Amino acid sequence: MNPDDPRVRRTRRRLRTALLSLAAEQELASVTMAAVARRAEINRATAYQHYADLDALVADAMEDAVAHVAHCAALCPLDTPDDATPAPLVDLFAHVAENAVLYRRMFAERGGARFSELLRARLTRELLSGFVEGRRPARHVAVPAELHASYVAGALVGVVAAAADTGRSPDADARDTWLLLTR
Template identity: 35%
Template sequence: MTADAAVPRASRLAAESGEPRALRSRRLLVDALLSLLAERPLEELSVAELCRRAGVNRATFYGHWADQRALAAAAFTELVDALAEVPHSELDDLDDPAAAGRYHDSLRGQLRYVLAHRTTFRALFGSSADAGFRRALTVALQRRADLAVRLWVERGVAPSDTPPEFADYLAGGLVAVLARWADGDDTDVDAAARRVEQLLPTWWPRQAPNT
């Protein structure tokens, strides 16, 4: 499965969920953005072109975002956040190798998606929109990390005195890793994921070497 295939197309999600018109328009614009980015870089796109591709008027666009960079920042924050999700309700035993595999696969999925859209992520991390993009991505991943750490503490995997700031530290570090990955030329996703996992606490659910 490709990185793109791991995230359902926005227009299909809108059609299946019976979303209100405003939200459907928003998702159509995200679809248009992803379609156009497959043809050329973010710097060459315009709001008018995005609206034509989406079949949405510019007033609707500006009701959500200031410009195409703001749309891209919001869209790619949501896409990375979706890939970061690990369904904790399905994890009965965090010591089970399958549980560790879920976290490993989530990290690889994020790295793989950034690799597939490296030019766009470079533009987002390296532009005037950088601060807003980093902040939004950090907040999204912090929420995931906070839920995970609380679960691990409840199940006795993480120490009971794990500070709440650990989730902030983890999310901020992961965003920095993704920014570095986007800016580099490395393409070995598995090796990159292993390097990141080596930085995590010993209690963090992880796969055994060579699995």
């Protein structure tokens, strides 16, 4: 199957959209590939031609969210003064608040460990790229960039999961996370 074929891209987009729609309505553990295929208005066998199982579809469907979180985190200037929360961090938590139901379900249910690992790995890669280029606080340069990126990524996964549950404002979550990262 050619992933560049417009029909393949269209079918995968329909499957991802159907999954996210179902996940917003019901617990992810109760979603089946058959239900996703029905919602996408395609044959279940076709769905399995594109994704080996529901977990693979879930991971692909969440890629946009993972990319958004990673992009925001990578834009954070880690040398911002402690009393000024970086705007990309506020954007990150605004995104989580807007999609809180989906994030709660992704962290808590089917594929929770897989989603956490996907998010942590993507965050680590994005952060490491910036850290290697020197975009990190001078007080941390003695720490290997790989370790620093892994540490910040793990912390962000934890606070994103918590933010999906708290119902606090994105500004408060961003401010408090910034305080934790800069202390």
